[in-house]
């Protein structure tokens with residue numbers, strides 16, 4: 633189990649995260665928060681690239697900093713800005729990364745072939761990556777993070793810049809990788825995680841705000857979300873969330889603390905509602 637005990641991270645006088653306590657066992661954990669909320673800071677601490685100012689991070693009871701290389705052996709990490717060589721093919725790049733990870737050549741070859749197959753890049757395994765789409769590059773990125781068969785797979789905004797089709801493919805891939813390991817995934821895009829996250833972790837004002845299943849988190853807004861095509865009938869205060877077209881009319885989805893059931897349609901809250909509601913005062 634990976635646990636954070638009262639972790640605070642400061643950059644000089646600026647506190648990025650304050651008193652965070654969390655436990656991760658198996659499954660997909662989504663770190664969901666707007667840009668600048670501290671997701672990358674948390675991820676970099678878990679990847680031992682930066683260190684807590686206060687508190688401790690433990691793997692099965694031992695401090696990850698003390699575990700040093702033996703901890704790094706069990707993590708796979710896809711950073712936000714994943715650096716790769718455009719002139720490398722996926723196979724060359726994965727063999728190169730295997731060498732960086734000190735894997736023996738036979739195992740490296742086996743894992744490289746296996747992972748290229750898994751991420752669906754077999755047909756382009758020997759093509760230079762310079763012409764690859766964002767989704768293909770991210771799949772190479774996941775493959776390199778998986779080379780050491782990590783117990784903890786850390787993905788920092790892995791779907792940034794992907795088109796909707798690539799997003800779906802990526803989601804399915806992440807879901808398939810989550811058996812028998814911890815997958816930590818940071819994002820500010822709700823649809824990335826709604827269906828695959830076993831738990832959603834949210835930060836607000838530098839502190840832990842929520843750590844629960846998507847269903848429980850959505851449950852916090854039960855009875856408060858409505859839709860109407862005539863918002864003028866709704867008594868303020870209410871919070872407009874999203875709009876969509878329905879039978880040629882613009883339907884507004886909104887949150888209200890008071891009962892609007894007689895003039896608007898009550899609907900089930902989703903994670904996007906929760907995100908917009910919780911971060912309504914934050915610049916997103």
Ligand SMILES: Nc1ncnc2c1ncn2[C@@H]1O[C@H](COP(=O)(O)OP(=O)(O)OP(=O)(O)O)[C@@H](O)[C@H]1O
Pocket residue numbers: 643646648665666667668669670671672673674789
């Ligand atoms: N090295 C640093 N020095 C000073 N402040 C930093 C540093 N790194 C991050 N910060 C600040 O800490 C806060 C959290 O940043 P962080 O990158 O962790 O957020 P994030 O949620 O990952 O957002 P993004 O997705 O935009 O990276 C931000 O206000 C950021 O400006």
